[in-house]
Amino acid sequence: MSVTSQWIDIAAGNDSFQGYLALPKRGSGPAVIIIQEIFGVNSHIRAVADQYAQDGYVALAPDIFWRTQPRVELTYTGADRDRGIEILQKTDVDLAVADIGASAAALRALPEVKGRIAAIGYCFGGRLAYLAAAQGTIDAAVSYYGGGIQNRLEEASKIKVPVQFHYAELDHGIPVEAVGEVKERFAGRNDVEFHLYPNAEHGFNCTDRDSYNPRAAALAHGRTLTFLGEHL
Numbered sequence: 001m002s003v004t005s006q007w008i009d010i011a012a013g014n015d016s017f018q019g020y021l022a023l024p025k026r027g028s029g030p031a032v033i034i035i036q037e038i039f040g041v042n043s044h045i046r047a048v049a050d051q052y053a054q055d056g057y058v059a060l061a062p063d064i065f066w067r068t069q070p071r072v073e074l075t076y077t078g079a080d081r082d083r084g085i086e087i088l089q090k091t092d093v094d095l096a097v098a099d100i101g102a103s104a105a106a107l108r109a110l111p112e113v114k115g116r117i118a119a120i121g122y123c124f125g126g127r128l129a130y131l132a133a134a135q136g137t138i139d140a141a142v143s144y145y146g147g148g149i150q151n152r153l154e155e156a157s158k159i160k161v162p163v164q165f166h167y168a169e170l171d172h173g174i175p176v177e178a179v180g181e182v183k184e185r186f187a188g189r190n191d192v193e194f195h196l197y198p199n200a201e202h203g204f205n206c207t208d209r210d211s212y213n214p215r216a217a218a219l220a221h222g223r224t225l226t227f228l229g230e231h232l
Contacts, residue, residue, distance in 0.1 A: 003053040005046070010062060010106045012099060017066035019103060020046050022053035023112055030115035030232040031107045033100060033138065034061040035125030037206075038084035040072040044208045045122075052120070055225060057232075058113050062103040064096050064128070076209050088124060096128055101137035116140065116232040120224065122205060123147055134158040140231040142224050145171055145202050150178040153185045162191040164227045166220045168200040168213075191231075195223060 002025040009016045020041050034049045036042075041061045049059040065072050068090045074080040100119060107113045116139035121129030126146025133141035134155035141159075143149065144166045163186070167179045179196065186192040197204060197216040204213035205220060 003050050005050065005053070008060075008106070010099075010102055012102045017063050017099065018071065019060045019062040019106070020049055022046075022049040022059045022061075024053045024056045024058065026056070028112040028114050029056050029058055030228070031058040031060065031110075031113045031117045032228070033103050033107070033117065033119040033129075033132075034059055035100065035119055035121030035128050036061060036064055037123040037125055037203075038088045039074040039076060039080070040065055040069075040084075042073040042075075044206055047207070048120075048122075048205075051221075057228070058107065058110065060103055060107055062099055064099060064125070065091065066099075067091070067095070076203070076206070093128070093131070097131045097135055100128055100132040101135060104132075104137045118142060118228055118232055120144070121146060123203065127152070130159075130163065131155060133161050133163055136160065140164075140228070142166070142227060144205055144220065145174060147173055150174075150181045153181065156182075156185040162227070162231045164193045164224065165195065166205075166223070167194070167196050168202055168204050168216070169196055169198050170200060171202040173202055193223075193227065195220065 005022040049061045052059040118140040119129040119138045120142040122144045126143035129141040140162045142164045200213045200216040201211035203209040203211040204216040
């Protein structure tokens with residue numbers, strides 16, 4: 001097994017929460033924060049962290065829902081999906097963004113982390129990656145089908161780090177017009193990239209979803225690695 005993993009504690013004020021940490025075979029490297037969807041740090045998100053560890057990064061997937069239901073793991077349909085939406089509605093987005101900052105601080109304190117830190121977020125996590133970039137606690141951000149970013153465009157001017165956006169053409173939750181609004185806000189920024197995946201749906205990167213699209217997922221992963229290689 002080339003990747004070693006464990007759950008670690010992350011300090012948050014007087015409290016603490018947990019995150020899934022995966023280390024690369026060589027033991028050290030730049031770091032990525034893998035930000036969950038509304039389904040918790042489930043087996044898929046842990047697999048994504050492992051994947052980036054195999055790519056040579058120290059990967060940390062923080063438990064964003066710890067205040068409501070620590071270490072919750074949900075599937076993508078039925079009652080589990082409803083539960084994810086319910087937890088999301090109870091989640092204070094500003095506190096969640098602060099948790100990304102706390103995760104970055106925890107990574108910077110690890111001897112295994114050499115170099116910069118990026119956040120890679122999916123769905124709700126994609127929005128958090130964008131907001132963490134605006135907060136200035138990370139060195140780069142990658143947002144996969146980040147919902148609601150078009151409603152937080154006032155944050156865009158605060159972003160001084162490179163950002164990469166991945167959107168799905170057939171995403172019912174994020175219309176192409178919304179993608180256009182975000183893109184327009186970053187016009188003229190040569191360190192901000194936008195990629196739109198034809199015939200792909202929301203969640204195309206997730207192997208456990210019906211919307212999984214192997215071609216789009218592979219293309220997006222390659223682009224993400226190229227982006228990280230350039231900026232970390």
